[in-house]
Amino acid sequence: MPTLSFFFDFGSTYSYPAALRIREAAARAGVVARFRPIMLGAIFKAQGWVTSPFNLYPVKGRYMWRDLERITAAMGVPFVRPDPFPQNGLLAARVAVGARDEPWQPRFCVEVFKAEFARGEEIIDPAVISAALTAAGADAAHWIARAAGEDVKDALRAETDEAGRHGVFGAPSFVTPDGELFWGNDRLEAALAWMAHRSPRRSR
């Protein structure tokens, strides 16, 4: 099945509804979504931002919080504002990159987002990540230890670099097999429609 890259940061607010929606939306389109966490802070730094633009530009931040309230209410899912914001997603990202070939990896990512944005838990806490791994059916101790490997740290940096090469500047971002970039939770459907109309598999 064709694959849509879903680049996100575990601290990113709009990545929460995207993570909740993408597996079902992709399945309906006959597409597999690859969950690819990145460290958005590194990309922000390259643009001169030392924290989330939602903190740097409070007017934009106020809009985002209200918008997230509306989006999650329309989806019928809980939403709490993380404190502090943004949360440090490094541990979660390393676990998810270390486990990227595991069938439960997307489920783990969703569980982390729920801990953070539905229950307000701090996702740098190993106990929170451990619970998310357990909920996803994985061996928590094994995968948290695995996350500390130098190869995993390098792989996360490589993922972030690859996102940058695709032109990613925010999250969530979706990249199609032919390299088209779509930015934002509300552009997921556009990315899937692009694949339906432009993918070489269209003619099957």
Place this chain on the structure above:
Amino acid sequence: MPTLSFFFDFGSTYSYPAALRIREAAARAGVVARFRPIMLGAIFKAQGWVTSPFNLYPVKGRYMWRDLERITAAMGVPFVRPDPFPQNGLLAARVAVGARDEPWQPRFCVEVFKAEFARGEEIIDPAVISAALTAAGADAAHWIARAAGEDVKDALRAETDEAGRHGVFGAPSFVTPDGELFWGNDRLEAALAWMAHRSPRRSR
């Protein structure tokens, strides 16, 4: 009929597809769209930006140009990249504010956007604005003279201030009668859906 405020800047790229779409989309929803040009530069300045963020952040700018190509292609309308970008929309905005009670005012706005983004004309040129007025069925000389009135200049500043009070930080932005703000061409439908579900008129 309930009214949706459509705040835009004539130089704003995503305001072009929004202007082309909004009258029909609003009509289908039983809503009237008020075309309310503002001077986004004044709002950007308050955030510390001296030009469009698409110029300040080239990675974001590259995405925007590609995204506009895709959006306009999907709509089947032409798109050319204005040079220079952003265009100076002051004259067009003053004409549109001066004529805000005229039935042809939305049509004039659309004609300006077409000159700018479909044909690549410079919209600070009075000849371009004059042609847009004529195309909208208005007396071009009269309305261009009207645009120079101090009351019109004040009214445009007041519109920009009011947008700021609603939390507008970019364009296009849509504000519902109950004060909900939706930012971006791709959130027009969300704004109309909000009005359908939340407006006090829903119970009629």
